[in-house]
Amino acid sequence: MQPSGHGDSPHAYWARQNGDKMERTFSQLLMGHAQQRPQAPAMREKEYGIWQTHSWADMAQIASHMAAGLHLAGLRRGEHIVVVGANRPRLTAAMLAAQTLGAIPVPLYQDAVASEYVFPINNAEVRFAVVENQEQVDKMIEIRGQCPGISHIIYDDPRGLRNYQESGLSSLDACLSAGAAHVAAHPAWAQQEIDAGRPDDVAAMFFTSGTTGNPKGVVHTHHSLIDRAQAGADFDRLGHNEEVLAYLPPAWIGQNIFSYAQWLCCGYVVNCPESSATMAIDLKEVGPTYYFAPPRVFEGLLTSVMIRMEDAGAIKRKMFSYFMGVARQHGPARMDGKSIGLMASLKYALGDWLVYGPLRNNLGMSRVRVAYTAGEAIGPDLFTFYRSIGVNLKQLYGSTETAVFVCLQPDHEARADTVGVPCAGVEIKVAENGEILVKSPGLLKGYYKNPEATAEVLTADGWYHTSDAGFLDASGHLKIIDRVKDVGRIKGGTNDGAMFAPKYVENKLKFFPFIKEAVAYGDQREKVCVMINIDFDAVGNWAERRNLPYAGYTDLAQKPEVYELIQDCVEKVNADLSADDLLAGSQISRFLVLHKELDADDGELTRTNKVRRGYIAEKYQVLVDALYGGLTSQFIETAVKFEDGRSGSVSATLRLSDAKLFAPVGRAA
């Protein structure tokens, strides 16, 4: 199945290197589309129940009017401007408008609490903020005392803001109409501003969430972003016919690459969902051809399907399980482009008609030609599931600092445990301590106003230090183990000196649908202990089917039956780890199930939902001590912050359990 697409061979990258696109800025790319195909759709947004289309000409016009409005308000070339909100055409236009002027857009996470904006805004000396709605305006007003520099707060949606008397507060509509008048009076103004832009100007700045300390502003030029966007597009032969759904935070570079940089490089259509709650419905309506999601989204979709399937009638369930068996057996090989034989092909075709096709349709993936997952390790079962039903799911490797694309999996070589081969323009080397080093045209220019941090990751010889530990396997695919700084050693006990890779262990646990989060400890200790968060939906459903009553999350988490269920998962992980020479010593001795969900609002997770191991160890010190002290139960009271900002506390007496360890398989042989 050769994907149909628009574009040229992957090698065209090199031919393109000195060509036309590399030497352009985002605003110049936008103007190019607006001139060549003005009426072609650029963005769609579902509003009032209907998909409303904005053409390239519309986008170019909004961007230049807004640029003029911002210029009149005093925004200057080289100055930073924050953009806060969900994916919406007018906020995308705000980024374009800033770049038109040569100002630098800094997208911030729209679901962050107000105090998280203080550092980025002061760090980048921001005067201008373009925000989505009342919620974001309130946050900006809240931090004004700490950020005296903010002089302009411009909002998109006026709802609820009519009676605000805040100084410097104005609407995007006002900005647009002032700008429109300016453009009418000076028709050549916008083009002059755009022409003044150079590819090596700074295009945007992204703050990394950072597990410790203040966030760091990653500075990217037009060149670095466009180069990587184009390399990725060439790799998968993306053209202007692709449909993309933009539903992840625009402040995350992955979303920026997929719905901004590559959008402008390829000229495809970006669709914005009606609201975050309608994502699944909109996904089905849009039927994207190019799709990107972190593993947790794929997992959420699968879980919802499985829960619905378990409630289906007996015939449907039988049919589903039979054909899923067929898919598991033959699907991945078929996806890898291998021949699977006539009988299997027939069975698969029947399954496709009865089960996989309708299932893909339900997941909104009927038209997906290329789907990527990245950001975190994906469970082998989950990965295989999507590939076996005919979704071309692949993995990629990259970070904010590398403008995403470092490694990508080619179409027929997708595997769950690697992240692909280095893509065009990238050089990879593994340092002595196991750290992966990268050289690429997409590397950051530096961290903003932070030369020490820049020097730490970007050495004089041009290598970027990823701080990921890994290696290139025999077939040239990159395999990631853990963060270099997190890879530890067991100290004392029977496994003295064995390697301990916490994230590797945590991920193996999280691959079970019943486990939502896990936090593993073991570095400089004699054994490995973990704290586990159950997945409330999956375990809740499991309990209901067993007629197991429970009062809520805390109660469910402490049920002996749930402990047995989790113990089973832990022991399976141990059996699995025992087969790995390097990591057999990382087997889990003791575990507990936490009484509350780890939450970014309580500081336990980062905004990208990664566990903050150190912080959690401090906060739950008594539990860690109890695990290592061999206790069988421990009382804990935890302060929690609710979504509306109030705080309260949750308390419970937790059970602590032992798990069975397995003799290392490798060493026995």
Add this chain to the structure above:
Amino acid sequence: MSDKRIGDVILDVKNISLAFGGVKALTDISFNVREHEIRAIIGPNGAGKSSMLNCINGVYTPQMGTISFRGQTFDHMDSRQVAEMGIARTFQNLALFKGMSVLDNIMTGRNLRIKSNLFLQALRIGPAEREEMQHRAHVERIIDFLEIQAHRKTPVGQLPYGLQKRVDLGRALALEPQVLLLDEPMAGMNVEEKQDMCRFILDVNDEFGTTVVLIEHDMSVVMDISDRVVVLDYGQKIGDGTPDDVRNNEEVISAYLGTSH
């Protein structure tokens, strides 16, 4: 709320008395509602709050007293007439069509404004189709306003209670009312749902200039969002004024906190 233009008296209730047999539900109640204000009616259980609303709404006919709406005086209100004059209401016990979708439920609120006849509507001929599209567009604006896009096609019976309350409000808004009567809009909700509902009530009042009359149990909610408050106890008016006035009113305090007789 600073520059909210509270206008003249729009609804004037004078000397209303209502009795069911020997039970006096309301005794000689008078109060007025000004245009664009949020007016609350509070009181302990059985104080006659819902009965008062039902009199305004035309469900009950009071034995004595008059109600004037925009200068027109009535000694009894007729439900249909009330709706046609632009007074809409929500219900304490949610009278939604459980098996119908959110969209269809709100669409029923447009019923009074649909001009084409049943026959044209059934066949969706010419003007009926155009008209339906206009009404649908209006309903979509309400759905957007109440942030229930994700549930547009969901049968109402499957929604959690807090959302059903929102749909109920949506149906009342579909009438494009000048006065909105809300019967315990926040009963049975959790804190977060209550805050959402408060925000929607304030937004309706602010965006559309709709006058709101609401009955509520939760004192803190009432004090936060209303401009003026009427307090009823055992069918009698015991207080009327701004939230601060009412809060310091001796009689109100004793009605709520109890008193030694």
